[in-house]
Amino acid sequence: MTETQLREQICLLAKSMFDRGLTGGSTGNISARTEDGGLLVSPTGTSFGRLDPARLSRFDADGALIDGDAPTKEMPLHSAFYDTRSSAGAVVHLHACHSVAWSMMPDADEDNFLPPLTPYAIMKLGKVKLLPFFLPGDPAMGEAVRGLAGKRSAVMLANHGPVVAGKDVEAACNAIEELEDTARLAMLMRGYDARALSPEQVQNLVAKFDVEWD
Numbered sequence: 001m002t003e004t005q006l007r008e009q010i011c012l013l014a015k016s017m018f019d020r021g022l023t024g025g026s027t028g029n030i031s032a033r034t035e036d037g038g039l040l041v042s043p044t045g046t047s048f049g050r051l052d053p054a055r056l057s058r059f060d061a062d063g064a065l066i067d068g069d070a071p072t073k074e075m076p077l078h079s080a081f082y083d084t085r086s087s088a089g090a091v092v093h094l095h096a097c098h099s100v101a102w103s104m105m106p107d108a109d110e111d112n113f114l115p116p117l118t119p120y121a122i123m124k125l126g127k128v129k130l131l132p133f134f135l136p137g138d139p140a141m142g143e144a145v146r147g148l149a150g151k152r153s154a155v156m157l158a159n160h161g162p163v164v165a166g167k168d169v170e171a172a173c174n175a176i177e178e179l180e181d182t183a184r185l186a187m188l189m190r191g192y193d194a195r196a197l198s199p200e201q202v203q204n205l206v207a208k209f210d211v212e213w214d
């Protein structure tokens, strides 16, 4: 994929998520690795509905901003994933309503945020770590991701939103949509004693699809 195509893909998928209400206003940010080892990042204060391919923040392989507008203030979250997961080709963060709602439940599971409701959430996300609440811009947010030492591709920031790394933009976006959909299902089924996947079914999925499940 050329850099021009990558720029267009970032903006197209961001707009698709915005149009479906997965993140509103000027929330959400997205980044992707370029072929030369640099990064393209959504600029600060921009809306996912109106990203301009020509104005994305462009970093070189040494992490210096070389072109475009100033990057998102949540850049430390993105850097933490790239620095700890060599497989990360893209990172996306949303302020997605249902996953935020699920993060505020008193019995939220910190080590395994999503209940095992559907196979693709497990296959695309592995175990999702629930991190505590941080003030916006607090560098501790990035440090918390680094503290996971690359073991998780997806985290949920309590009272804030999910952050997911994937091998490319499409994989990261598909995975974060699974996260939000599963949180929505969990909210819908809460109180109904729903039949989730059994521990054996989860283990079969993990084994068959080589899911990161530590």
Ligand SMILES: [Zn+2]
Residues within 6 Å of the ligand: 028, 074, 093, 094, 095, 160, 161
């Ligand atoms: Zn945020």
